[in-house]
Amino acid sequence: MDATALVTPPYVAGPLRLEPFPALMLTPARVGNPSTGRAFARPYKDVSARLLRWQARGLVRADTEPALYLHEYSANGMTVRGLVGALDVSRRAAGPEERAVLPHEGIHPAQADELADRMEEMQLNPAPILLVHQGTPRLRALLGEVTSREPDHAFADRGGQEHRIWAERSPDTLAAIAGELASSRALIADGHHRYAAYLRLQRRGIGHPAGPRPTDLGLAMLVDQQDTPLFLGPIHRTLSGTSLADLRDAADTLGLEYAEQAQADAVHALSAARLAATDGERWAVIGLGIGADEAAVEVLHRRIVPALPHGPAAIAYHHTVDDALGGARADAIAVLMPAPSVDLVLRVAEADRLLPEKATSFQPKPSLGVLIRSLRDAASDPT
The missing domain is CATH 3.30.1760 (Conserved hypothetical protein from pyrococcus furiosus pfu- 392566-001, domain 2)
Incomplete structure (x- = not known):
């Protein structure tokens, strides 16, 4: 195969599921800091140990209980709010009607393989892919109830973004959110190659040959494009x-x-x-x-x-x-x-077509380091 060729990543089957996970969060001084990216650089196998050293120094916070996180961030006069959880990528769609996640750009297989290798060495999903969908009125009401309380974390990062994060752990609320998401279909706004890397890791099933596996899930942020839309630029x-x-x-x-x-x-x-x-x-x-x-x-x-x-x-x-x-x-x-409209991009994806490379630019993206998912502990994912 031509190494420069673009291919369609596999389709994940519904129902759309975002599972709770225990997040790692960098301290505000590290979020949006240009030097933070180096913490996730080679050698990748040392990244987890590096984060543990940071945690000992108070530079990383680790939640002990799984949660779905409602993350709101503001940049350049825009505010975006999305659910951050572990996206279930364990099932493949057999037909168009089963698709829960819609890519709109092709991927380079070698690049997806390299990203999967990095995540495997780091034992981390360092940043969520961005998904957009149209939420139901009931889902907006549920998330409105979450935001009516004080956020668990609120800070401005080094890059100028302002963040508010709510950790949702109520079984009743989580069940209600899951019910509203089940029939949703999400468009990949950013992270096509990371999404493809999730699917590669899921197929590899690293470390857990049987039962629920950390690699059956991949970190994702789901934004309601009707509520706090991402800007789609050319x-x-x-x-x-x-x-x-x-x-x-x-x-x-x-x-x-x-x-x-x-x-x-x-x-x-x-x-x-x-x-x-x-x-x-x-x-x-x-x-x-x-x-x-x-x-x-x-x-x-x-x-x-x-x-x-x-x-x-x-x-x-x-x-x-x-x-x-x-x-x-x-x-x-x-x-x-x-810039194409979001509706047009969605129609293209639903028609099983891919746009050419670098066709869309969804903005703003959240700063690196706000929410990170570890793959080390299988217990971090639901059983």
């Missing part, structure tokens, strides 16, 4: 080895609208059905002629790029317009992309 492209003339020829070949315009007009024309492109001097607008269930990024990568007479020799990805424009020149064009 990811722009720079196509090296390609010119605006190449882009015009591709548009002509495909019967797409191509028109050179002033910069202000081209940027203003950017929409779900139009791209804007520049070589740093001239600007063009490409009309995509797409339907309601097709994303602009699909047209670019699956129709326009294959039709280019030259290049691209490489594609670079940028989260800001300024970064994209910084790479524009005569032989490298910047392509400004619209």
